Amino acid sequence: MLLELVHVSKVFGSTRALSDVSFDVRPGEVHVLAGGNGAGKSTLIKILSGAITDFQGDLRVGGAAVRFHAPQAAVRAGVATLHQELSLIPGLSVLDNLLLGERRSLVSAWRGGAHVAECRTLLERVGLGIDPRRPVETLGLSERQLVEVARALRRAASVLVLDEPTSSLAEPEAERLFQLIAELRAQGKGVVFISHRLDEIFRVADRITVLRDGQVGFSGPASELDQASLVEKMAGRPLDASNAASSPESAGVTLAVSHLASHPELDDVSFELRTGEIVGVAGLQDSGSSALLRALCGASRHQGELTLEGRRFSPDTPRAALAQGVCHLARDRSESVFPARSITENVTLSSLGRLFPTGLLAIRRERALAARATEPLALVASSLAAPAGVLSGGNQQKVALARCLLAEPKLLLLDDPTRGIDVAAKADVHRLVRAAAARGTSVLVASSDLDELLALSDRIVVLFRGRRCAVLSRDAFDRTRLLALAMGAEAA
Amino acid sequence: MKALAWLRTSSGRALVPLAIVVLIGCVFHQNGAFFEWSTHRAMLREISVLGILACGMTLVIVAGGIDLSVGSVMAVAAVSVSLATMPLGLGGGTAAALVVVLGTTLGLVSGALIARFRVQPFIVTLAMMVFARGLAKLLAGGKKVTNYVALPDGSSTTVDLPALFRAIDSKVLGDHVSVVTLIFAGSLLVTWLVLARLTAGRYLYAVGGSYEAARLSGVPVGRTLVLAYALCGAFAAVAGICQAAQETHGDPETGAGYELDAIAMVVLGGTSLAGGRGGVGLTLVGALTLGMLQKILSLNAFSTEARLMLTGGILVFAVLFQRPWQSQQ
Numbered sequence: 001m002l003l004e005l006v007h008v009s010k011v012f013g014s015t016r017a018l019s020d021v022s023f024d025v026r027p028g029e030v031h032v033l034a035g036g037n038g039a040g041k042s043t044l045i046k047i048l049s050g051a052i053t054d055f056q057g058d059l060r061v062g063g064a065a066v067r068f069h070a071p072q073a074a075v076r077a078g079v080a081t082l083h084q085e086l087s088l089i090p091g092l093s094v095l096d097n098l099l100l101g102e103r104r105s106l107v108s109a110w111r112g113g114a115h116v117a118e119c120r121t122l123l124e125r126v127g128l129g130i131d132p133r134r135p136v137e138t139l140g141l142s143e144r145q146l147v148e149v150a151r152a153l154r155r156a157a158s159v160l161v162l163d164e165p166t167s168s169l170a171e172p173e174a175e176r177l178f179q180l181i182a183e184l185r186a187q188g189k190g191v192v193f194i195s196h197r198l199d200e201i202f203r204v205a206d207r208i209t210v211l212r213d214g215q216v217g218f219s220g221p222a223s224e225l226d227q228a229s230l231v232e233k234m235a236g237r238p239l240d241a242s243n244a245a246s247s248p249e250s251a252g253v254t255l256a257v258s259h260l261a262s263h264p265e266l267d268d269v270s271f272e273l274r275t276g277e278i279v280g281v282a283g284l285q286d287s288g289s290s291a292l293l294r295a296l297c298g299a300s301r302h303q304g305e306l307t308l309e310g311r312r313f314s315p316d317t318p319r320a321a322l323a324q325g326v327c328h329l330a331r332d333r334s335e336s337v338f339p340a341r342s343i344t345e346n347v348t349l350s351s352l353g354r355l356f357p358t359g360l361l362a363i364r365r366e367r368a369l370a371a372r373a374t375e376p377l378a379l380v381a382s383s384l385a386a387p388a389g390v391l392s393g394g395n396q397q398k399v400a401l402a403r404c405l406l407a408e409p410k411l412l413l414l415d416d417p418t419r420g421i422d423v424a425a426k427a428d429v430h431r432l433v434r435a436a437a438a439r440g441t442s443v444l445v446a447s448s449d450l451d452e453l454l455a456l457s458d459r460i461v462v463l464f465r466g467r468r469c470a471v472l473s474r475d476a477f478d479r480t481r482l483l484a485l486a487m488g489a490e491a492a
Numbered sequence: 493m494k495a496l497a498w499l500r501t502s503s504g505r506a507l508v509p510l511a512i513v514v515l516i517g518c519v520f521h522q523n524g525a526f527f528e529w530s531t532h533r534a535m536l537r538e539i540s541v542l543g544i545l546a547c548g549m550t551l552v553i554v555a556g557g558i559d560l561s562v563g564s565v566m567a568v569a570a571v572s573v574s575l576a577t578m579p580l581g582l583g584g585g586t587a588a589a590l591v592v593v594l595g596t597t598l599g600l601v602s603g604a605l606i607a608r609f610r611v612q613p614f615i616v617t618l619a620m621m622v623f624a625r626g627l628a629k630l631l632a633g634g635k636k637v638t639n640y641v642a643l644p645d646g647s648s649t650t651v652d653l654p655a656l657f658r659a660i661d662s663k664v665l666g667d668h669v670s671v672v673t674l675i676f677a678g679s680l681l682v683t684w685l686v687l688a689r690l691t692a693g694r695y696l697y698a699v700g701g702s703y704e705a706a707r708l709s710g711v712p713v714g715r716t717l718v719l720a721y722a723l724c725g726a727f728a729a730v731a732g733i734c735q736a737a738q739e740t741h742g743d744p745e746t747g748a749g750y751e752l753d754a755i756a757m758v759v760l761g762g763t764s765l766a767g768g769r770g771g772v773g774l775t776l777v778g779a780l781t782l783g784m785l786q787k788i789l790s791l792n793a794f795s796t797e798a799r800l801m802l803t804g805g806i807l808v809f810a811v812l813f814q815r816p817w818q819s820q821q
Contacts, residue, residue: 054746254624266512297708299707299708302763318707318708318709318710319710319711319712319713320705321710322709327707327710330705330708334704334705335702335704335705335708336705336709337705337706338697338698338702338705338706338768340697340701340703340764340768341699341701341768341769342771345694345697348694348711349694349698349706349711350709350710352694352695353691353692353710356691358689359690359691359692360689360690360696361688361689361690361691361693363689403559403709407710415730450638
């Protein structure tokens with residue numbers, strides 16, 4: 001056994017991220033770790049890589065109990081992790097990045113030359129024929145990802161942990177990576193592989209462990225599962241084909257999207273959005289759902305035909321989109337909330353031009369409008385003059401949503417509107433979105449939370465790798481099928 | 493601790509250094525000189541030009557930028573207003589209006605470069621600082637522009653100082669207030685109006701708080717940045733006119749290093765260099781703190797060297813004090 005986690009539990013505040021999870025890696029095998037969002041995969045990886053040091057249970061390397069007190073300790077023990085987020089330092093050369101964190105004598109750090117040949121060989125192994133002395137910032141995204149792979153390879157004395165390694169790789173580079181994985185397996189090393197893509201999972205897996213709500217839902221040889229049963233294990237319930245419900249009434253079309261593309265995340269997406277309809281966009285991290293929303297609000301360049309209420313719509317800035325009644329709520333709160341400014345100012349910001357066309361503020365009227373707009377939010381705030389930054393995350397999100405709603409949009413674009421907020425705030429956000437839709441606003445909501453989409457949407461558009469792979473109407477909603485589609489299973 | 497809650501507010505924190513400085517003044521009052529109105533009138537007059545620059549700087553800093561060119565733009569204004577009134581003999585009002593337009597244009601250029609190409613404000617305004625200093629020297633022809641003017645026939649004569657200069661350099665309200673101080677007060681008022689009562693002010697705070705959030709919220713980010721630098725240029729021009737009036741000539745070397753004093757006033761008040769927070773009231777407090785301190789040091793006959801060193805030390809102290817306090821558990 002190269003690496004073992006025995007009865008490991010981890011609690012963050014009041015949430016149990018992992019409870020009593022056992023996991024091991026044997027020599028010469030690829031062990032796939034699968035699970036939906038919030039299943040505990042990231043926590044497990046962080047424990048393996050030494051990023052989380054306080055947990056209950058045991059960690060054993062080669063049979064001996066160890067405690068990684070820092071990520072470097074994991075590396076020294078021969079466990080290398082390729083993280084999902086890029087962790088290279090752009091200003092340094094590829095060489096320096098590869099050697100970063102290793103003990104080097106001052107002279108060799110200064111000369112560097114001795115390592116150049118070695119690093120060049122390493123880079124060639126991952127299929128990257130570049131000069132190791134090139135600065136990382138001159139490389140493209142997938143080249144950087146390959147440098148990360150090279151660094152992990154260099155460090156992986158016994159175990160390599162790959163966290164969604166193909167998310168920023170194109171087909172040929174991904175192919176090269178799979179060959180490398182095969183080589184490592186042949187050399188008797190262990191590989192932990194995390195992916196959301198079903199085809200990849202079954203291509204590499206010797207064994208599969210499924211995490212669900214912080215617990216092991218399945219662990220066994222890959223041959224015991226097929227695509228459908230794996231998704232069922234992850235969702236925790238069987239695939240239900242018929243789920244009859246009320247079908248949405250037909251109404252006028254607010255937005256027609258045809259052949260929308262936005263390089264490189266989005267490629268040829270078409271769908272329609274009716275008046276007062278809530279359409280969910282489902283997809284994994286690199287599916288292009290954020291890119292879709294950003295393209296629709298004019299925040300990024302795009303090609304394709306957009307029609308808003310029968311007129312051609314091609315916004316080149318979010319301001320132009322706003323003028324035509326399209327409002328966007330960013331995924332990241334640092335892009336939607338101004339923490340230093342008062343709640344009132346946050347709420348009225350997008351409507352100032354409409355409310356005060358002369359450019360002169362009427363402070364009292366503004367305050368009254370903000371009070372009315374925040375009334376349905378159930379805000380927990382001492383006063384509307386308080387800076388938005390003192391609010392909890394959920395309340396900040398509600399304030400940002402109120403800013404969008406006050407602008408009275410025809411089309412509301414919500415990017416993961418309940419990410420990281422508590423249950424009560426989430427319910428408030430859902431209530432507000434439904435109320436807006438009932439007033440005739442069309443809503444497009446992207447979310448990483450499938451349950452949220454199933455609860456909120458009239459229809460769901462599923463994206464996979466920047467393409468629309470399915471549209472489900474309410475009567476065809478099924479969590480397991482949705483997950484399968486988002487993970488790239490063939491549309492049934 | 494509840495009684496000290498006001499200390500947590502930004503204005504409260506800004507007032508503490510000022511209060512300490514006043515206290516020092518009360519102790520080292522130099523035979524009562526600190527309690528004379530004329531002392532404070534002189535102090536206000538001395539901080540006025542810098543204060544006007546600081547008003548424009550406040551707008552730019554709130555928008556998350558910095559303008560290093562104000563000292564040089566001020567020199568361009570001082571030289572060109574002197575040229576327009578003394579050798580060219582234009583009317584004071586016309587000359588002042590033209591010079592303000594010139595200053596605004598220079599600011600506009602900086603702002604447009606920053607907004608259009610997203611170049612760092614530090615670099616763009618550094619370039620403008622060098623460019624405008626050159627422009628000032630070019631306009632002045634390498635010497636100060638005075639009321640000793642060359643006539644077309646080759647001889648020279650001394651003309652009267654323009655009425656504009658005499659008016660700015662005079663005192664009003666029974667000799668109790670200098671006119672430059674009133675101009676400073678007017679600048680404060682205009683800045684306050686922009687920041688607190690116009691939609692443009694909201695946009696300035698939004699852009700400074702988070703450029704991307706502002707853009708996604710439909711704020712006209714480019715126009716807002718241009719406005720900040722254009723207004724800053726306009727204020728620099730006004731400061732230059734005042735400077736020329738007080739010196740009674742247009743010196744192309746004037747205003748060197750003033751941008752740093754203006755920034756110090758803004759920061760001393762507690763407006764964050766990170767942008768998105770602060771206000772012009774804070775800048776006034778900062779200007780008063782710095783001015784009062786200088787006055788006390790000069791009353792007590794500190795040498796220039798000691799004054800500079802003490803000012804530096806007090807700046808650090810005040811800024812450390814203004815960091816948001818950790819909430820007590």
